[in-house]
Amino acid sequence: MKVDVKGAIINSGDKWIYDWFGIEATCPKDVNNLLEKANGQDVDVYINSGGGDIFAGSEIYSSLREYKGRVNIHVVGLAASAASVIACAGKSEISPTAMVMVHNVSGGNQGDYQSMDKTSEILQKANKSIAAAYIAKTGMSEKEALDMMDKETWLTAQQAVDKGLIDTVAFESNQLVASYESGLLPKEVIEKMRNSKNNPLGENQADILLQQKAQAKLKLLNLGGAKI
Template sequence: MRVNVKGVIIPQDYKRVYDWYDMESTTPRDIADALAAANGQPIEVYINSGGGYVHAGADIYTALSEYPGEVNIKIIYAASAASVIAMAGHSMISPVGQMMIHNVYSSADGDYRALHRAGDRLDIACDALANAYMRKTGKTRDEIRAMMDEETWVDAHRAVELGLVDEVMGGDLVAADVPGLLPESVVQKTLAMFRDQNAAALAQAKTDYENLIKKGVV
């Protein structure tokens, strides 16, 4: 059975927003539903994603790691949170595939204590993700964290050399661009409109977003 991890990786609560804007996305529930349908049978997980929200990616990684059946991962493009998901089983990468690993991103405000706490939380989150790369590659934490610090991009053969991927696949799969994350303000505004069931406001929100695209803001 084929399981797709495509587009941006988002929490389930954001799914309606991305669907509204016709943007491809994957949520932990999408994967949970696919695994339930597979019912222990072998699965092929196709990844073509630039990543997204770290907790959603960790949720998907864990679900695939715990799946009782055989998990074969086929990578076209796996960056950021998607590269974590790629660590969850035996993996192959397209000859034209790419991978990227980096540190967790976030934002914070407040006094120096709040910013220090935010930095500590980011460090812990990076260590948590490093566990997945360490488990797959056999590399040390220091080695993996150094790669994350450098925002490491690799092609198919380098990914295999580093142990991030098991082998290069044959075939004619072609890497594709992945849409980026929606601005958080757009997501929250649209969610509020969904709650209000305001069709006119939803239409305006979509127009506003399209105008932002035309202006090159997003």
């Protein structure tokens, strides 16, 4: 099941307004409906969002965390602000051209100094609630998370992985390289050759040929002359 987190992250009650204007947005109700339909099957969450309402983002994050099936997160553009919280909700990968941004919660108010002091207190507590998602994902301390937010930190794909906010950079796989470097051909290649009815070679000759090809491939790899 594919779940898109695209555009602004908004509360469910405002979604019809964005739909009426034809503006892409994501609300908790949309995500929850898709998770209900998925009914425990794997879900793939694709994120390209500059963020939005922190409480809507928190609800989506919580729904993904408690979903009974596997949640695969794919950051394909930008995961900023509340969207960066959602990106911490499951096993994740990021496109090498994508970015992650974390910053402090912001809001507006008017009134006397007591009202402003209260607003500051609420915003600081909101920062700590957001930081909890980064702490749970990375194991960093609360101070490290809050410092990162204070600086409005923009991260490239690799930097996001280095920070532990994202698990891997997409499209980078060393599976075949590791297989050849271990001296073994992939199992599916072996089975295909052994079971091929059209193979004109006898089983012993096929084994010799495979061994020779593997050795040649290893030699090229050691010399830096082959790419897999």
